[in-house]
Amino acid sequence: MKPIIVSLFLFLAAIACGQTSYTKGRIIDSIAVIGSENETFALYLPTTFSTEKPAPIVIVFEPAGRGKVGLSPFIKAAEKYGHVLVCSNNSRNGPYDRNFSIADRLFKHLFSQFTIDPEQVFLSGFSGGARLATSIASLSDEITGVIGCGAGLAMQPGNMPYNSNFLYAGICGTRDMNYSEMLELMPLLARLKFNKTLFTFDEGHRWPPEEKMLEAFDWLYVALHKKGTVALDGDTLKNLYLSNYEKAMDKLKNEEVLGAFEDLNRIHESFGSSYHLDSISQRITTVKGSPAYKKAFKERNAALVTERKLTALYFERMNSEFKAPETAAMNWWKNAFKKLNKQFSKGGPETKRMIQRLRFKLFASLYERTSPNLNPNEQEKQKNYSLALRELIKETTPEDYLR
Incomplete structure (x- = not known):
């Protein structure tokens, strides 16, 4: 370096x-x-x-x-x-x-x-x-x-x-x-x-x-x-402020409360030294206290907790099977993916996003394991295991995931 x-x-x-x-x-x-x-x-x-x-x-x-x-x-x-x-x-x-x-x-x-x-x-x-x-x-x-x-x-x-x-x-x-x-x-x-x-x-x-x-x-x-x-001249700074504000308000209208809260906080941090932003501070407080924000925040946090647990579970098993491919149990993975699909169909937006993240996280890790650029010394049995699990992920991925 x-x-x-x-x-x-x-x-x-x-x-x-x-x-x-x-x-x-x-x-x-x-x-x-x-x-x-x-x-x-x-x-x-x-x-x-x-x-x-x-x-x-x-x-x-x-x-x-x-x-x-x-x-x-x-x-x-x-x-x-x-x-x-x-x-x-x-x-x-x-x-x-x-x-x-x-x-x-x-x-x-x-x-x-x-x-x-x-x-x-x-x-x-x-x-x-x-x-x-x-x-x-x-x-x-x-x-x-x-x-x-x-x-x-x-x-x-x-x-x-x-x-x-x-x-x-x-x-x-x-x-x-x-x-x-x-x-x-x-x-x-x-x-x-x-x-x-x-x-x-x-x-x-x-x-x-x-x-x-x-x-x-x-x-x-x-x-x-x-x-x-x-x-930046005054007009440029003002236009940037207004543009950011309009995007935050559009998210609120579309009930994207987490994104709007993210934008409003960034507006306050970026423009607070240039303008009096008492109205933005009040808007942040109002959004944070709203039932819609509390619900979305709670659901996202619950999804992140579940994601961490399942990531640890899946990767512990995958790493173990990767070291000893003869121990691989594809039926276990099929059942695990069936459970995820049920959670996806019944879950709210944050659960659906979490499951999409989780499945792609597994797929990407397996892809890296079969990449000659990243793992040039991978053994044939290990490569075949990674390829087989990748195919299973693709086969068990509902079309809804791709929307």
């Missing part, structure tokens, strides 16, 4: 030695990384891009190394804020040392070929790419903010952000297998004195939609305005 820190320190302090001309306003899928062997990245230059001034940059890590896919959710935000967008085609879920080396070469290329604003260097990623982005930011003092999508921190203790001060915006679907992890991440970051927030949307484990990504960047730029890093 050390080379990345050195690269950023050297190149962010320097003026780029030369900039190649690229077409603006469209994704260019495969640009060769200087000094690498067959490494490429996808690039998007906003229509307002100019070589005459330093540009903000968002460097994205896509878990399957699909550069074009990784850049697509960022286009609206790039056009609004002028970001250069970059996504590696080679960094993917796998060993951190390998991905650090790929990132190092990519950083060297970018900061030698583009004039980058050192106070607007953002990292982002989805799933394992989010963990990688946060790891790099945690090991460098040069990152402005991280947008972590669908996953939180890296699992390695050495990559944790104990002494970091970057902004953190998490985005996660409420049906995402890592939803509970992202909820638990917020109080941890609060204890570490982070300026952080979490955006949610009602879908599964996927890249966020463009509108949700734009909301995250709006939050980041209000935070940078408060720090004095960037300047």
Whole structure:
């Protein structure tokens, strides 16, 4: 990881030695990384891009190394804020040392070929790419903010952000297998004195939609305005406030009380120093005291408790059978999935989301076990066990889960 820190320190302090001309306003899928062997990245230059001034940059890590896919959710935000967008085609879920080396070469290329604003260097990623982005930011003092999508921190203790001060915006679907992890991440970051927030949307484990990504960047730029890093004029700040308020009110009208409460608290934290927000404070109190909020909050908490218990039960059994595939009892799993299906059909919205998260969590773990990139030494019996259980999960998944 050390080379990345050195690269950023050297190149962010320097003026780029030369900039190649690229077409603006469209994704260019495969640009060769200087000094690498067959490494490429996808690039998007906003229509307002100019070589005459330093540009903000968002460097994205896509878990399957699909550069074009990784850049697509960022286009609206790039056009609004002028970001250069970059996504590696080679960094993917796998060993951190390998991905650090790929990132190092990519950083060297970018900061030698583009004039980058050192106070607007953002990292982002989805799933394992989010963990990688946060790891790099945690090991460098040069990152402005991280947008972590669908996953939180890296699992390695050495990559944790104990002494970091970057902004953190998490985005996660409420049906995402890592939803509970992202909820638990917020109080941890609060204890570490982070300026952080979490955006949610009602879908599964996927890249966020463009509108949700734009909301995250709006939050980041209000935070940078408060720090004095960037300047937002009065009209821009007012429009951002009104836009956030309207979205919160729309959620209340649609009885999405948990989402509305999330938005109202973020409005109060983001704009409280700019406006008198007594009405927002009162609205937060009213929503929190409402029967609808209390019911939804209770149901979500109960679902999270059940999810933790079932996750521990299922993973203990799966890990045991994985070590000794000859002991696998597929009938036990069939009965377990039948019980989940009954719970799904009878349960409320939070129960349904929980069961979707749980089944995908199992499927994703089995997928990782059969991935040659992540587990190159897996034995044939273990591989067959993982494949068989994956197929059983797919066979026993009702169509309703996919709606």
